[in-house]
Every structure is written in C-alpha cells, then in structure tokens.
Amino acid sequence: xxxxxxxxxxxxxxxxxxxxxxxxxxxxxxxEIFLQTREQLLKLGQDGSLMFHQLPLVEIDGMKxxxxxxxxxxxxxxxxxxxxxxxxRALIDMYxxxxxxxxxxxxxxxxxxxxxxxxxxxxxxxxxTERYFPVFEKVLKQHxxxxxxxxxxxxxxxxxxxxxxxxxxxxxxxxxxxPQLQAFKTKMSNMPTIKKFLQxxxxxxxxPDENYVATVMKIFKLD
Amino acid sequence: MAEKPKLHYxxxxxxxxxxxxxxxxxxxxxxEEFIEKEDLEKLRNDGSLLFQQVPMVEIDGMKxxxxxxxxxxxxxxxxxxxxxxxxRAWIDMYxxxxxxxxxMIMALPxxxxxxxxxxxxxxxxxxxxxxxxxxxxxxxxxGQDYLVGNKLSWADIHLLExxxxxxxxxxxxxxxxPLLQAFKTKMSNMPTIKKFLQxxxxxxxxPDENYVATVMKIFKL
Numbered sequence: 001x002x003x004x005x006x007x008x009x010x011x012x013x014x015x016x017x018x019x020x021x022x023x024x025x026x027x028x029x030x031x032e033i034f035l036q037t038r039e040q041l042l043k044l045g046q047d048g049s050l051m052f053h054q055l056p057l058v059e060i061d062g063m064k065x066x067x068x069x070x071x072x073x074x075x076x077x078x079x080x081x082x083x084x085x086x087x088x089r090a091l092i093d094m095y096x097x098x099x100x101x102x103x104x105x106x107x108x109x110x111x112x113x114x115x116x117x118x119x120x121x122x123x124x125x126x127x128x129t130e131r132y133f134p135v136f137e138k139v140l141k142q143h144x145x146x147x148x149x150x151x152x153x154x155x156x157x158x159x160x161x162x163x164x165x166x167x168x169x170x171x172x173x174x175x176x177x178x179p180q181l182q183a184f185k186t187k188m189s190n191m192p193t194i195k196k197f198l199q200x201x202x203x204x205x206x207x208p209d210e211n212y213v214a215t216v217m218k219i220f221k222l223d
Numbered sequence: 224m225a226e227k228p229k230l231h232y233x234x235x236x237x238x239x240x241x242x243x244x245x246x247x248x249x250x251x252x253x254x255e256e257f258i259e260k261e262d263l264e265k266l267r268n269d270g271s272l273l274f275q276q277v278p279m280v281e282i283d284g285m286k287x288x289x290x291x292x293x294x295x296x297x298x299x300x301x302x303x304x305x306x307x308x309x310x311r312a313w314i315d316m317y318x319x320x321x322x323x324x325x326x327m328i329m330a331l332p333x334x335x336x337x338x339x340x341x342x343x344x345x346x347x348x349x350x351x352x353x354x355x356x357x358x359x360x361x362x363x364x365x366g367q368d369y370l371v372g373n374k375l376s377w378a379d380i381h382l383l384e385x386x387x388x389x390x391x392x393x394x395x396x397x398x399x400x401p402l403l404q405a406f407k408t409k410m411s412n413m414p415t416i417k418k419f420l421q422x423x424x425x426x427x428x429x430p431d432e433n434y435v436a437t438v439m440k441i442f443k444l
Contacts, residue, residue: 051316051320051357052320052323052353052354052357053353061309063309063312065312065316066316066319067315067316067319067320069291069315069319070312070315070316070318070319073311073312073315074308074309074311074312074315077308077311078308086296086299086300087283087285089295089296089299090285090287090292090295090296093289093291093292093295093296094273094287094288094289094292096292097289097290097291097292098273098274098288098289101274131274131275132274135273135274
C-alpha cells in the first residue's frame with residue numbers, strides 16, 4: 001500500500017489550500033502536519049527538508065516537494081488532470097496562471113491594514129468581474145462543454161472552482177453577471193470528490209481570521 | 224515551413240527575457256514586436272491578450288500569455304523538461320527558486336533609492352544563503368554537468384540567466400560556489416547560448432531609467 005501524501009503547513013488556507021483542493025478533487029487522501037512555532041519551521045530548514053527554507057512542503061512518492069506550482073503540476077500530471085497533450089497543457093497553464101493572479105489578491109488581503117481593506121475588496125471585485133471571470137464565461141459559452149479544457153475534468157476546473165468560492169466569500173454577488181459560471185459552480189459542487197471536500201469535517205480550511213494572520217506573522221516572521 | 228514564434232513586449236528584459244533565453248538556448252529563431260502605448264491598447268481591443276496583459280507569444284497557432292505557461296510550453300516542445308513527471312517536478316522546483324531570485328532583482332529599478340539599497344543587501348544574502356547553495360549542492364551531489372537527469376533542461380538555462388543577472392548586481396557573487404562557476408563557464412560555451420551572449424543577439428540590456436520610464440508610461444503604473 002503506497003503512503004499517503006503528507007502536507008506540512010500551518011493550520012489555515014494560505015498557499016497550501018490549492019494543493020488540498022487538487023488532491024481532494026482527485027480523490028486522494030492525505031495527511032497533514034500543522035506547524036505552530038517558528039522553531040519548528042527553522043528545524044525543518046536545518047534538516048534539509050525544505051529546498052528553499054519555505055513552505056508549503058508536500059512529501060509524495062519519495063520526494064520532498066516545495067514551491068506551490070511545482071507541487072500542483074506534479075499532482076495534476078500524476079492524476080491525469082493536466083490535459084492530453086502539450087497544447088491542452090498550455091491552455092490549462094494559462095488559465096491556472098490567470099486564476100492564480102486573482103487568488104494572490106485574496107491571499108494577501110488578510111495582511112492588508114484595516115483602512116485598505118475596503119479598497120482591496122473593490123479591487124478583487126473589479127478584477128474578478130472585468131478581467132478574469134469574463135474569460136472563463138466566454139470559454140464555457142463557446143464550446144458549451146462542462147469543463148474548461150478538452151471536454152474533460154482538469155486542474156483548471158478545480159482552480160477556477162476554488163477561486164469562485166473564495167471571491168464569493170468577499171463579494172457574494174460576484175457571479176450575478178455570469179450564468180455559465182453559475183452553472184459550472186453547481187456542476188463542480190456536485191462532483192462526488194468535490195462535494196465531499198465541501199462538507200464539514202473535510203481537510204478544507206476556513207477563511208483566514210486574526211488568529212491565522214497572527215500565526216503566519218509569527219512563524220514566517222513577516223514584518 | 225513553420226512560422227517563427229512572435230514575441231510581444233516592451234523593448235527590454237522584464238518578464239519576457241526568460242522566454243528569449245529559453246527559445247535562444249533551444250536554437251529557435253523568433254521575431255519581436257516591441258510595444259508602445261498605442262499598441263497595448265490595440266492588442267487589448269482586438270482580443271489578443273487573454274487577461275489584457277503581456278508577455279504574449281504567438282506560437283503554433285496560439286496566442287499564449289502568462290510567462291510560466293509560455294515557458295512550460297517551450298520547455299515541453301523542445302525537450303527541455305525532463306523525461307518523466309519526477310524529473311519535471313525537480314525542474315519545476317529549481318525554476319521556481321531562480322524565478323523568485325530574479326523577481327527580486329527585476330523589481331529593483333522600480334523602487335525608491337532607500338528601499339532599493341535595502342533590497343540589494345537582501346538579494347545578495349538570499350542568493351548566497353538560500354538559492355545558490357541549492358544548485359551548488361545539486362551539482363556536487365551527482366557530479367554531472369546539468370541539474371536534472373544528466374541532460375540540458377530549462378532549469379539549467381534559467382539558472383544561468385539568474386547567475387548572470389545576480390552578477391550584474393554584485394560581480395563576485397559566485398566566489399563561494401566553485402561548481403556554479405564551472406557551470407557558468409560550460410553553459411556559456413554551448414553554441415546556442417554563446418550566440419545569445421554575443422552583441423546583436425535578441426538579449427536585452429539591463430534596465431536603465433529610460434526603460435523604467437517607458438514601462439511606467441505604457442502600463443500606467
């Protein structure tokens with residue numbers, strides 16, 4: 001029996017959440033280690049587990065993988081969520097990179113000062129509704145298929161689903177101008193693996209709160 | 224006859240430079256369209272830019288955007304991405320490291336003088352304590368010429384670019400890394416790379432005030 005992948009991070013979404021999403025959507029069970037002190041992080045760095053002394057870390061198939069994109073690409077490739085050829089992979093990569101830029105705004109949001117929060121939500125709403133969501137609405141409309149690329153479930157669909165839910169937490173009505181994305185969200189939510197991940201008790205982490213921000217600042221020593 | 228890839232960007236390094244490096248190292252000739260302010264609006268209006276941003280590379284009938292997506296495609300197409308998933312994972316990890324390092328350097332010209340000075344010190348520290356030791360160790364552990372799988376890959380080309388870029392900041396940055404020095408020499412002598420390093424190649428010069436002003440104007444920063 002092969003070992004389950006093991007994820008090391010803090011107990012929160014951060015840069016590990018996309019990895020949790022992808023493994024879960026692929027139906028892969030995994031274990032998690034949650035760091036609570038900076039000393040634990042430094043120790044991992046000292047014993048050579050972290051290539052660049054950074055998290056996330058995912059131990060999988062005998063490798064200690066770091067760097068989100070490297071980890072996600074490996075999982076996508078391994079579980080056939082990366083298209084059937086180079087060109088489909090290119091499309092998936094483009095979509096994922098675009099969504100990742102949008103998710104970056106959400107990732108940084110908890111760390112912005114209180115007076116900037118309202119403006120940042122407006123930026124997230126604007127970028128989502130004017131730059132990113134229109135692209136995927138159009139893609140789905142043009143080919144009329146359930147999935148973004150190659151008429152088949154891929155990493156791009158998982159990433160888009162994660163992004164839609166994350167933006168909706170900040171801007172609840174964000175999908176109001178996007179009927180295809182609304183249908184997409186419903187279909188994705190009903191896929192067995194994703195449905196399971198969206199239920200309480202799954203490895204999915206809650207939205208970041210002050211506790212989470214404090215833990216991140218302490219462990220990663222952000223100024 | 225296949226068309227040459229066509230690169231759309233400003234006349235300077237920025238996010239397009241790694242793409243120029245990879246194509247050149249792979250021995251692929253390409254064309255460049257240098258963007259002025261009106262061109263960006265035009266590209267946006269005619270739907271050429273998926274997320275309204277450059278770099279954009281026209282290749283194999285696609286209008287590709289997003290630097291990483293473009294680089295992954297080129298690496299895959301020209302057999303610079305390892306022989307299997309695991310080698311690809313190693314290449315991805317190494318490339319993400321050099322991307323982080325070069326990203327810090329690329330941001331410098333746009334920073335105020337005092338911030339810049341502080342960041343140069345940080346970059347030097349990170350290069351010599353976080354990044355270069357990783358690649359020095361990789362080369363030492365297997366004793367081969369290339370980082371992954373005993374074969375030239377995207378990771379090697381990206382590392383060379385990062386080394387040269389960091390040396391522009393601090394010329395003796397490799398002083399504690401004998402294997403990286405040897406790596407730099409070997410890579411620089413590869414025919415395609417040697418050609419790219421010569422004057423008159425598509426390689427762009429380090430950013431100057433002119434370039435910064437152009438970027439600020441075109442991208443409305």
